[in-house]
Amino acid sequence: MLQRVQPRVENPRYGQLIIGPPGSGKTTYCNEAYKFYKELGRQVGVVNLDPGNDNMSYQPVVNVMELITVEDCMEHMQLGPNGALMHCAEYLEQHFEDWLLPALRKLSATHNYFLFDCPGQVELYTHHTAMARVFERLERERYNLVTVNLIDSHYCSEPAKFIATLLMALNTMMRMSLPHVNVLSKADLLRKHESKLHFNVDYYTDVLDLKYLLEKLDDDPTMRKHQKLNEAICSMVEDYALVSFKLLDAFSTDSMLRLRNHIDKANGYVYKAGEEQTVNSLLACAVGAETEAMRQQRDIEPYTNQQ
Numbered sequence: 001m002l003q004r005v006q007p008r009v010e011n012p013r014y015g016q017l018i019i020g021p022p023g024s025g026k027t028t029y030c031n032e033a034y035k036f037y038k039e040l041g042r043q044v045g046v047v048n049l050d051p052g053n054d055n056m057s058y059q060p061v062v063n064v065m066e067l068i069t070v071e072d073c074m075e076h077m078q079l080g081p082n083g084a085l086m087h088c089a090e091y092l093e094q095h096f097e098d099w100l101l102p103a104l105r106k107l108s109a110t111h112n113y114f115l116f117d118c119p120g121q122v123e124l125y126t127h128h129t130a131m132a133r134v135f136e137r138l139e140r141e142r143y144n145l146v147t148v149n150l151i152d153s154h155y156c157s158e159p160a161k162f163i164a165t166l167l168m169a170l171n172t173m174m175r176m177s178l179p180h181v182n183v184l185s186k187a188d189l190l191r192k193h194e195s196k197l198h199f200n201v202d203y204y205t206d207v208l209d210l211k212y213l214l215e216k217l218d219d220d221p222t223m224r225k226h227q228k229l230n231e232a233i234c235s236m237v238e239d240y241a242l243v244s245f246k247l248l249d250a251f252s253t254d255s256m257l258r259l260r261n262h263i264d265k266a267n268g269y270v271y272k273a274g275e276e277q278t279v280n281s282l283l284a285c286a287v288g289a290e291t292e293a294m295r296q297q298r299d300i301e302p303y304t305n306q307q
């Protein structure tokens with residue numbers, strides 16, 4: 001987890017950039033997180049930045065679909081869905097000053113914590129630059145941002161998919177250059193599928209020695225011919241030592257609380273005075289009252305059948 005060193009700013013604003021592949025649970029998380037943070041007393045609002053979001057179950061405070069939609073783009077510019085989404089991201093970047101910023105500024109009296117529901121196409125974060133530039137400009141406007149990258153925990157069940165996930169997560173972290181929390185979503189389903197996992201859940205969350213994963217890949221005859229490439233990818237992920245995951249069941253308050261603790265440290269909210277913050281939680285953060293091993297055990301226990 002990359003985290004922020006917080007400078008003192010008057011009326012700081014905070015944001016979670018919720019990204020992740022299609023179907024990873026972004027919109028569900030935004031909906032559940034909105035209710036959860038509202039309960040905690042935060043001045044929270046959801047900003048929809050996905051121009052193709054047709055299943056919003058929340059009421060967004062700002063909605064990019066009022067500026068541009070993927071559907072309109074496809075129709076008027078004769079673009080396919082991916083091309084249209086890229087165009088929408090560029091259009092949003094062009095209209096940052098005259099549309100996004102004024103819309104957010106209008107909320108300054110009532111909101112200081114934003115959940116940005118972002119589009120799911122992975123190439124927007126691994127190759128294209130428009131979304132990264134939108135985030136960079138928000139940072140310059142003194143929004144304390146953290147990227148929350150949701151990845152379906154189902155990917156743990158296949159070594160090849162998990163290695164691809166690691167590479168994608170690392171690439172996104174490097175390109176976004178922001179505090180970052182990688183999350184394995186739908187962790188409640190891990191318990192059900194535990195028999196399909198080759199290793200304990202902490203192997204996947206902590207991204208432990210990847211040579212064991214490579215051995216499992218070599219068991220698959222179709223993968224053997226890519227052995228050197230897979231070795232190179234794993235060795236690069238290990239060398240950077242940046243990727244690890246938190247677990248999330250979006251429908252569990254305990255799970256949301258655990259994730260909130262990590263996110264608050266990453267974007268610096270933990271240092272904000274007042275609200276639900278207690279002296280104890282600040283002290284725990286400052287002196288590391290909980291050991292890393294205790295924290296890991298507490299985070300993983302709800303999602304595993306092993307005691």
Ligand SMILES: Nc1nc2c(ncn2[C@@H]2O[C@H](COP(=O)(O)OP(=O)(O)OP(=O)(O)O)[C@@H](O)[C@H]2O)c(=O)[nH]1
Nearest residue numbers: 021022023024025026027028120186248249250251
């Ligand atoms: N069991 C379980 N299901 C979840 C969880 N989070 C999301 N889901 C389900 O996963 C499916 C996809 O969730 P969405 O929130 O639509 O995913 P998304 O990333 O917004 O999808 P796109 O808009 O296509 O990019 C839905 O059926 C959700 O109910 C979770 O924590 N646990």
